[in-house]
Amino acid sequence: MTRTYAVVLAAGQGTRMKSKLYKVLHPVCGTPMVEHVVRNISELGADKIVTVVGHGAEKVQEQLGSESEYVMQEEQLGTAHAVQQAASLIEGLPGITLVVCGDTPLIRHETMQQLIEHHQDEKAKATILTAMAENPSGYGRIIRDAEDNVSKIVEQKDASPKERLVKEINTGTYCFDNEALFKALKQVSNDNAQGEYYLPDVIEILQKQGETVAAYATDDFSETLGVNDRVALAEAERIMRGRIAEKHMRNGVSIVDPASVYISSETEIGRDTVIQPNVIIEGTSKIGDDCEIGPSSHIKNSQIGDRTTVHSSVVTSSTIGSDTAVGPYAHIRPDSQLGDSVKIGNFVEVKKSALGQGSKVSHLSYIGDTEIGTNVNIGCGTITVNYDGKEKHVTQIGDDSFIGCNSNLIAPVSIGKGSYVAAGSTISKDVPEDALAIARARQENKEGYVQKLNLKK
Template sequence: MNQVVILAGGHGKRMKASLPKPMLEVLDTPMLGWVIRACEKAGLSRICVVTGYKAQYVELYLNNRYRTALQPEQLGTGHAVMQAEKFMQEFTDGNTLVLCGDAPFMDSDTISGALRLHEEQENAVTVITAELDQPRGYGRILRGENGIAAIVEEKDATEAQRQVREVNSGAYWFRTKALLELLGGLSQSNAQGEYYLTDTIGLALERGMKASAYRTENPDVVLGANTRRDLLHLNEVARQRILDRHMDNGVNFVCTDGIIIGNDVEIGADTTILPGTILKGKTKIGAKCTIGPNCLIENCTIGERVTLNYVQAYGSEIEDAVKAGPFVHIRPNTHLKNGVKIGDFVEVKNSTVGEQTAIAHLTYVGDSDVGKKVNFGCGTVTVNYDGMKKQRCVIGDNCFIGCNTNLVAPVKLGKGAYTAAGTTVTKDVPDYALAVERADLKVKEGYSLRKLRDKLFPPEDGGKR
């Protein structure tokens, strides 16, 4: 059985972060999440995450999906892997992949390709490497006739060795039995007093085991983050890669300023994403839409030919040909059906809105079931909360709701019902009826003159009237 050990116990002191370094986000996903996703895509589901600094945050994120092992002291990468020995000993017939939890751009093709080479060559250890134009700061890979000869850290390398462009990614495939044996041979005899996983290469060669290197075509697998500047660079790299992927799939960008798209977002061809738009989570957008400018969409399913302008939407479904904005808030569990039109300063929450219904402006629709071809007048409010619990409104097809109507839930408007402007509806209205709730208009002549006498005719003017 093949399995994975992910090292995620780092503090990242230079980050000055309150979270473990692998929990810092690239786009909207922790770096650890990127690594786990690559493993899952490569078909690897048996995973142990080695935790350390503020381990509870990693445990909370994993939510019991994978095993964990605690590294109570930070004594090097080799020491971190040692903490997973119990996990590895459960299945020793197979291979173990060791990955860094703060290297988010490891990909499934690299993982699978390295495993094939590892098994074909019957290696005890296979190092995943990359070739960089600027290898400064990375350990260099020295190759021999029969594979890898050594990994030399830059500070220990000769000038000739520093010219080598193939570098260590920090990721390795091991034969599990060999890894358990090699871990037992590691020592702290170095300046840092730590157990280095890189030392397993020399130990393997000394013991007559085969060691090799797999050079990936993805140089970004080596990228990690030790500072906030590094983290910003990771975000910039990820952002551009995702934009490139969507452009290859036919998505249009007239300008990419302020556009951030999560790794799991799907977008159909001929859709245009305008500046300032952020797409997060499992959002899926259909073809021929216009999203933006300045939209924030998270975990939504959006149909085709949808136009969203200055819209924030969360956890909702928006069907075909919906138009919304500007300044619209679509809260979770909302379903906007085909052809719905929503204008400025409208909020919809936990509601279903039927086909071709129009909610033009300055309206709140919460906890409601709205039929098709309903017209909401300006200033309408579904009064869904009585101070103790939420109640629902039901609005039938073809209703016309006058301006400044209050629908005090629970209440039902029948099909084709009308409400007069300024009405507060507190009981059900039957089909095709008009609800009017108004007091008689009273006009008190001279009222404002008496009220504003001193302002209109101040004493210093002699009080003339």
């Protein structure tokens, strides 16, 4: 079986991005561009992936980790020079080498596979991935002979008027016989205006040697988009968002308005879940079956069970059980755990807290650093006072407790199982099980007081 290698070109800084972040690390649908490329290559089952790094090398390696091996291009002297840096790892090995730019996140692994298969079928030493462009301006053109073989790649500036009419363009992705590639790389010259070593020169060298050079045309031009600036980044994001939405819809998810929804490439969504307009789902979120994610909700790195509703709310790095309702206008902050059949109502904020099955916080409350048992009712306006100005403290509320409206629970404090806290109380001592806690000033009415005030005016 033919061995397959891949070289990912990721050494450029990307000055046109005008960013402190290195170009290939800019995210598309939540995942850095270079990681999209490497993951797609990994799906091919490549025997070895070599990423050529330069600017931001440490950051790129930190992002990709063990998904790739790495070589350094100290000076950016062109694409052929970049591939040459991989010689220490793969030169002389029999097999096929795929060369892909790290700023082309939209190339599918299926297209890469088709490119490799075409390369093998044609018994070629080099195969170019091409595409048909409605407006090919700025791209290198693929010039074919009468037998439909590739005769040359001509750059826009060097093309004749007739050649400029050609719509088949070079995408910058190639498949090579690995041994032939590295032999030809040693013959590439930098005798050009930029003084750089260009990978397309390998094509000309192989042709002059009488070797077969083939081309495989993808039928989706958008796959070939290279991201060099923020405009192209936004376009890549738009295309990727559409792909992700389509994947989920074909898997049984209803997305009311796909154009308005953002779903990360790593999100999982169960069948018969409905995603309403203007929803953002980021990171490694997982949403169960039969859920409804209501308008303008924002979910990040969170797990949501089956049949749960999140309406116009924010959920971050938390776990929500099944048959639970959140919102509208709730904020579930990191490290929160909501059990099954929990209700979190409007204008409720939950931070680093756990709520047991069937518990409810229905309105206008702050629950922070709190452990709430099962079937607990938290009245409107309740606050767990968790911060003393220096440290955070925990509030514990036992099963089947009832916390009346406008209560302040000053942590650290424990509310016993089955107990009641009277509305308007400020609780600073532990409450035993099955007790009623009342902590508020006695009401006193001063009759005629307003009339006396008026007489003083």
